[in-house]
Amino acid sequence: MDNVMEFSGITNEEISAARHCLEYALSSGASKARVSVSKNVQDSIQLLNGEVDKVSRNADRVLSINLFADGRYGTYSTNRFSGKEVEVFISKAIERTKMLTPDKFRDLPSPDRYALGAVTGMELGLYDRTYEGISAEDRIAAALSGSIYGNAGPQAGYGIISEECEYSDSVDDCYMADSQGFEGRHTETSFSFWSEMTIYDSKGDRYTGYWWTSSPHRNRIDIGICSPTALEKAIAQTGASRHDGGRFTMVVDSRCSSRLAAPLLNALNGSAIQQKNSFLEGSLGQKIFPDELTIKDLALSRGMTGARLFDSEGVATADTDIIRQGRVEMYFANTYYAARLGIRPTVDGPSRPVVRPFIKDGLAKDLEYGENGINLQTILESARDGILVTGFNGGNYNRATGYFSYGVEGFAFRDGKITCPVKEMLITGDMLTLWKSVIAAGSDACEGSRWQIPALAFGNVDFAG
Amino acid sequence: MNQEDFFNIFRTGRNRMEQAVAAGLSEGGDWCDLYFEYTVYNDLLLKDGEVNDGGYNEDFGVGIRVLDGDRTGYAYSESTELKDMLAAAKAASSIACRTASGCKASVIQAGTVGRHRESCSGMNGVSTARDSLYATGKTWDNVQHAMFLPFLKRIDSSVRSKDGSIVRVMVHFADYQSYVMMFNSLGELVVDSRPMCSITVTAVFSRNGKTENSTASWSHRCGAEMLSPELAERLACDVVKGIDARFEARRPKGGEMPVVMGAGASGILLHEAMGHAFEADFNRKGQSIFSDRIGRRICRQGISIVDDGTIPGNRGAVNHDDEGVPGQKTYMVEDGILTSYLHDRISASFYGVSPTGNGRRESFRFNPIPRMRATYMEAGDACPEDIIGSVRHGIFVDEFSNGQVKIGEGDFTFYVKSGYLIENGRLTAPVKDINVIGNGPEALSRITAVGNDLKIDDGTWTCGKEQNVPVSVGIPTVLVSSLVVGGE
Numbered sequence: 001m002d003n004v005m006e007f008s009g010i011t012n013e014e015i016s017a018a019r020h021c022l023e024y025a026l027s028s029g030a031s032k033a034r035v036s037v038s039k040n041v042q043d044s045i046q047l048l049n050g051e052v053d054k055v056s057r058n059a060d061r062v063l064s065i066n067l068f069a070d071g072r073y074g075t076y077s078t079n080r081f082s083g084k085e086v087e088v089f090i091s092k093a094i095e096r097t098k099m100l101t102p103d104k105f106r107d108l109p110s111p112d113r114y115a116l117g118a119v120t121g122m123e124l125g126l127y128d129r130t131y132e133g134i135s136a137e138d139r140i141a142a143a144l145s146g147s148i149y150g151n152a153g154p155q156a157g158y159g160i161i162s163e164e165c166e167y168s169d170s171v172d173d174c175y176m177a178d179s180q181g182f183e184g185r186h187t188e189t190s191f192s193f194w195s196e197m198t199i200y201d202s203k204g205d206r207y208t209g210y211w212w213t214s215s216p217h218r219n220r221i222d223i224g225i226c227s228p229t230a231l232e233k234a235i236a237q238t239g240a241s242r243h244d245g246g247r248f249t250m251v252v253d254s255r256c257s258s259r260l261a262a263p264l265l266n267a268l269n270g271s272a273i274q275q276k277n278s279f280l281e282g283s284l285g286q287k288i289f290p291d292e293l294t295i296k297d298l299a300l301s302r303g304m305t306g307a308r309l310f311d312s313e314g315v316a317t318a319d320t321d322i323i324r325q326g327r328v329e330m331y332f333a334n335t336y337y338a339a340r341l342g343i344r345p346t347v348d349g350p351s352r353p354v355v356r357p358f359i360k361d362g363l364a365k366d367l368e369y370g371e372n373g374i375n376l377q378t379i380l381e382s383a384r385d386g387i388l389v390t391g392f393n394g395g396n397y398n399r400a401t402g403y404f405s406y407g408v409e410g411f412a413f414r415d416g417k418i419t420c421p422v423k424e425m426l427i428t429g430d431m432l433t434l435w436k437s438v439i440a441a442g443s444d445a446c447e448g449s450r451w452q453i454p455a456l457a458f459g460n461v462d463f464a465g
Numbered sequence: 466m467n468q469e470d471f472f473n474i475f476r477t478g479r480n481r482m483e484q485a486v487a488a489g490l491s492e493g494g495d496w497c498d499l500y501f502e503y504t505v506y507n508d509l510l511l512k513d514g515e516v517n518d519g520g521y522n523e524d525f526g527v528g529i530r531v532l533d534g535d536r537t538g539y540a541y542s543e544s545t546e547l548k549d550m551l552a553a554a555k556a557a558s559s560i561a562c563r564t565a566s567g568c569k570a571s572v573i574q575a576g577t578v579g580r581h582r583e584s585c586s587g588m589n590g591v592s593t594a595r596d597s598l599y600a601t602g603k604t605w606d607n608v609q610h611a612m613f614l615p616f617l618k619r620i621d622s623s624v625r626s627k628d629g630s631i632v633r634v635m636v637h638f639a640d641y642q643s644y645v646m647m648f649n650s651l652g653e654l655v656v657d658s659r660p661m662c663s664i665t666v667t668a669v670f671s672r673n674g675k676t677e678n679s680t681a682s683w684s685h686r687c688g689a690e691m692l693s694p695e696l697a698e699r700l701a702c703d704v705v706k707g708i709d710a711r712f713e714a715r716r717p718k719g720g721e722m723p724v725v726m727g728a729g730a731s732g733i734l735l736h737e738a739m740g741h742a743f744e745a746d747f748n749r750k751g752q753s754i755f756s757d758r759i760g761r762r763i764c765r766q767g768i769s770i771v772d773d774g775t776i777p778g779n780r781g782a783v784n785h786d787d788e789g790v791p792g793q794k795t796y797m798v799e800d801g802i803l804t805s806y807l808h809d810r811i812s813a814s815f816y817g818v819s820p821t822g823n824g825r826r827e828s829f830r831f832n833p834i835p836r837m838r839a840t841y842m843e844a845g846d847a848c849p850e851d852i853i854g855s856v857r858h859g860i861f862v863d864e865f866s867n868g869q870v871k872i873g874e875g876d877f878t879f880y881v882k883s884g885y886l887i888e889n890g891r892l893t894a895p896v897k898d899i900n901v902i903g904n905g906p907e908a909l910s911r912i913t914a915v916g917n918d919l920k921i922d923d924g925t926w927t928c929g930k931e932q933n934v935p936v937s938v939g940i941p942t943v944l945v946s947s948l949v950v951g952g953e
Contacts, residue, residue, distance in 0.1 A: 035796075055538045074518070099614070101614075275633050276633050393877070393878045394902075407876075409876075425950030426949070428899065464950075464951040
């Protein structure tokens, strides 16, 4: 596999092709345009029960163009952009754009908002140069090193049905330019490993456990921990049953807490606000959450997943407050939606949202913890009794009202200690009330996640079982 | 279109494809196939009364798969030049090389590999669509999309005319035309031209400071001739239907109770909670709760569950699946007995049966895996009104959304988008934003009545198991004697 499609990044020829697209678009009737070229290469090795089951190599490149013509706007992409093909593509795109209705709010960003320092794509330290030296054999070895099938130790009370795991690495390279002179580049590598263990218990019931690790840097993934942890997760669920319904403190593990953070952050999206499809419409500048809740967007975290110097319009990102001490500080409004809403434009969405760790006063009197030292156990002990959610199974929320209902599984806990596994439980409520009742946030977000959402605790959540 | 037209689209020919296949098998694999695809996607978006956003995307490439027993090597190229295809084939061939370099032996017994990888095209070497399930007048890449603007505006004005509390309407129109050519190491060549049109209408309503939203969708493998004023009116009616009830709807008191699933869209529960567990890859790996249950009774006599790729124009219809196997209708459960899993070529070989035409993929970037098409339960003989009338206290579900299932455990959860309480055999208060939760095999065994009103829903259903593929769902009115309903 090594002699095939080695990643060389976006070439000078491809950058020239992108610039030619801009020039051609402007000479063919577009008033403004933005073009981007993205390349991605991903290799993966999948194992089934300790044996190589699938080997794959994906290599993509795509050219995308946003066209502004006669007050109209359209977006187009193709993976064929050699020679004359791209000119035919752009001519057709301009023709299509002119078919649409004019929209006076469509425009490129003000040039003073552009990112200036994204020249090589590697400024944020997200590219691991060791990627270039990885051979096919290295990948196989990495995958096999994570398997414990056949070597999982004594199996008291359960048997292993299957172990599936996958090692993968990838590199993404993106170059963007527009007709106002913006040029930017972003390059990053990614390394990941996941494992899923399926077991049966003494009654023949099946249980599955899952664990993963990922990072932009090869030496920061812990492959060896995945299968044992996945197995541990599966074993811990054996004998799970429904728990009586009622109102309980809910602690949500950091591996699944983003499921509850996503509705909150999505509700701050300019598109949802403008289309009146957000339960946080009208919340900008309002203090609606507890004083302790602060969520920042740390877009410039060097070497960390999610960091970026510019958004999809080329606008410079920054480390900013999304919610500060309970007050909504920003909507994610790009140039278009900001103009529509009549507000100051920001960026197109969160880059690397981070929740500040805290335990609300009154619940942690006897606990001592240092800054950033709040782990799951600390939260369980401060909450004392309740249900720890370790996984979601289905459910949804209403974007307009915030009402939600989710299937959950996890463990009941008493006096800060896990007592029994629970399954087939439902939580219901509305997102606004839920987040108003947040009582703790840990400092244990998964390193490889773009959204740094830690373990969370909420008071008085409705459970049905 | 004939074979030559496809050779022209992909700038290749049989000789070059044979060379690529030979390169794929150079390390000793026992099967190689090529999947060429050229797809043009179009979309138009109406917001705030104007069609002021849209675009298109074109995607071109070839995916090359090599099988060695039940192991897969996969690579693709966005170029169909011979040198690029050979490079991708060589990359995919490494799966066989891995075995030779010391991986453990395959679980398949020697001699069975390839036994069932016989000709499946049914066309003795070259197959075009026989009687196409989705014949169109003009393909979507050859129509002027300006002609659809009045159609979208018609939907918008019709929706707005039906309810004074509407504050936003959004209409998303998307279509694609996909040209597909498949060639395999048996020398079989299959070509297909696949259309798709999808329309999604979303409305936001505001009454007395309260906000609600509603969505209606429609999707078929069809041409532009299907876009009629009647369709526009139907979508407008669908999106405002039941909105009064949604404003009034409350969460009911939760607990274990009978659940009546309305005909049509609630078939998503069948897809998620049962259908996935019937997909043979999960069973081959022993992970499904239905593993080793072939031939056993899993629900009452009289209940049959089908996965059907042969419904003309249906979103899940396939002339051939993405391995070149003809589309077919597969009974998974027949008269209460589990009769078949859904197979691709790998699992068919493993189980020693013929592929069922369920090998599907999102695009040339993905290898095919067992996937559903149109999954439904066949009609029974009960009258829907009698089913509802038989329930003293329970809920009736119009529509589910966002279902999820744990394949191993069989546990599922579904969000109830809209429904009603059933009290003393009558539909009473509307309910919303609740979940039902249960276990697939248990729920199947608790089906006590099946209505005579099977309806295949024509919404924009997309299944996201590893890759996105279009599917559809259907069900008649069905009574499940007991499920947990989450509520206040």
